[in-house]
Amino acid sequence: MDFENVKAQMRKGVLEFCILSILSRGDAYATDILNTLKESELIVVEGTLYPLLTRQKNAGLLSYRWEESTQGPPRKYYALTEKGSEVLKELDASWRSLIEAVDSIVKK
Amino acid sequence: MKKTFQVNLGHRVYNIDEDAYLKLKAYLDRIEGFFSDQREREDILSDIEMRIAELFAERLKPGKEVITLTDVTEVTSIMGDPRVISGAGETRQPEYEPYRGPRRIYRDPDDRVFGGVCSGLAHYFGIDRVIVRLLFVLFLVFGIGLLVYIILWIVTPEALTTAQKLEMRGDPVNASNIGNFFREEFESVKKSFRGEKKNKL
Numbered sequence: 105m106d107f108e109n110v111k112a113q114m115r116k117g118v119l120e121f122c123i124l125s126i127l128s129r130g131d132a133y134a135t136d137i138l139n140t141l142k143e144s145e146l147i148v149v150e151g152t153l154y155p156l157l158t159r160q161k162n163a164g165l166l167s168y169r170w171e172e173s174t175q176g177p178p179r180k181y182y183a184l185t186e187k188g189s190e191v192l193k194e195l196d197a198s199w200r201s202l203i204e205a206v207d208s209i210v211k212k
Numbered sequence: 213m214k215k216t217f218q219v220n221l222g223h224r225v226y227n228i229d230e231d232a233y234l235k236l237k238a239y240l241d242r243i244e245g246f247f248s249d250q251r252e253r254e255d256i257l258s259d260i261e262m263r264i265a266e267l268f269a270e271r272l273k274p275g276k277e278v279i280t281l282t283d284v285t286e287v288t289s290i291m292g293d294p295r296v297i298s299g300a301g302e303t304r305q306p307e308y309e310p311y312r313g314p315r316r317i318y319r320d321p322d323d324r325v326f327g328g329v330c331s332g333l334a335h336y337f338g339i340d341r342v343i344v345r346l347l348f349v350l351f352l353v354f355g356i357g358l359l360v361y362i363i364l365w366i367v368t369p370e371a372l373t374t375a376q377k378l379e380m381r382g383d384p385v386n387a388s389n390i391g392n393f394f395r396e397e398f399e400s401v402k403k404s405f406r407g408e409k410k411n412k413l
Contacts, residue, residue, distance in 0.1 A: 135263065149290065149292025150290055152292060155297060157259065161255070176224065176269065177224055180259065
């Protein structure tokens with residue numbers, strides 16, 4: 105049994121949930137999202153974020169726009185779409201029920 | 213003294229040492245190789261390039277104007293291994309099992325004693341054709357080998373096209389494999405041509 109794989113899969117699912125959650129608080133550019141995720145030690149290597157962002161965007165959960173920046177070239181700002189906030193609500197609900205369910209078993 | 217290149221990364225221009233450039237190029241190419249969907253690949257790569265550009269900018273200051281190999285090594289380790297980035301390292305199920313295409317039994321016309329039945333079977337089971345031939349010779353001694361061989365010769369199609377030859381070997385039929393196949397064929401023709409010339413001399 106490959107436990108590293110199990111952990112990686114868990115982390116990936118949670119990561120997708122957290123990206124949506126961060127964006128629900130306001131639009132952000134990739135490095136902002138990255139810094140939040142790194143603070144809470146959810147992400148180890150930065151590169152893993154970008155495929156997730158692109159896939160969420162292609163799934164219609166996110167949109168993006170270019171914004172001028174004072175420190176260099178324009179930045180790509182990601183925003184939650186309507187579909188994205190619906191998915192976030194669902195994920196939030198299932199996350200909570202999952203924690204309860206797991207706690208009820210593990211903490212017995 | 214080192215040769216430098218000028219690159220446009222995430223809409224910014226950087227001077228980069230030759231060795232650093234080669235390493236960065238190889239890194240980006242590897243990431244690219246993990247994403248098959250073109251639109252997805254372009255988006256991901258442009259985002260990653262933009263982040264790398266940002267990390268480079270943090271490393272430059274007046275008096276340090278060139279990106280060095282050390283910078284590239286640092287930045288690529290922050291970004292992570294291409295396999296991890298693509299998620300391929302996580303979802304890959306069997307360890308080190310290369311992808312194989314569907315395998316079919318054919319007779320191998322390029323490597324035969326009589327009908328190419330034994331070498332075809334050897335391709336199918338992934339064993340040495342000599343072993344299959346030896347087994348058939350043994351069967352022959354006990355009487356049924358000849359009949360089995362003739363039946364197999366009749367029922368097994370000959371691998372005539374490149375696609376069939378790839379299927380016989382169990383390689384997936386795709387453009388790069390067909391390319392490889394032709395390269396091998398070409399080399400073997402070249403070799404046998406040279407061999408013949410030598411024999412004549």
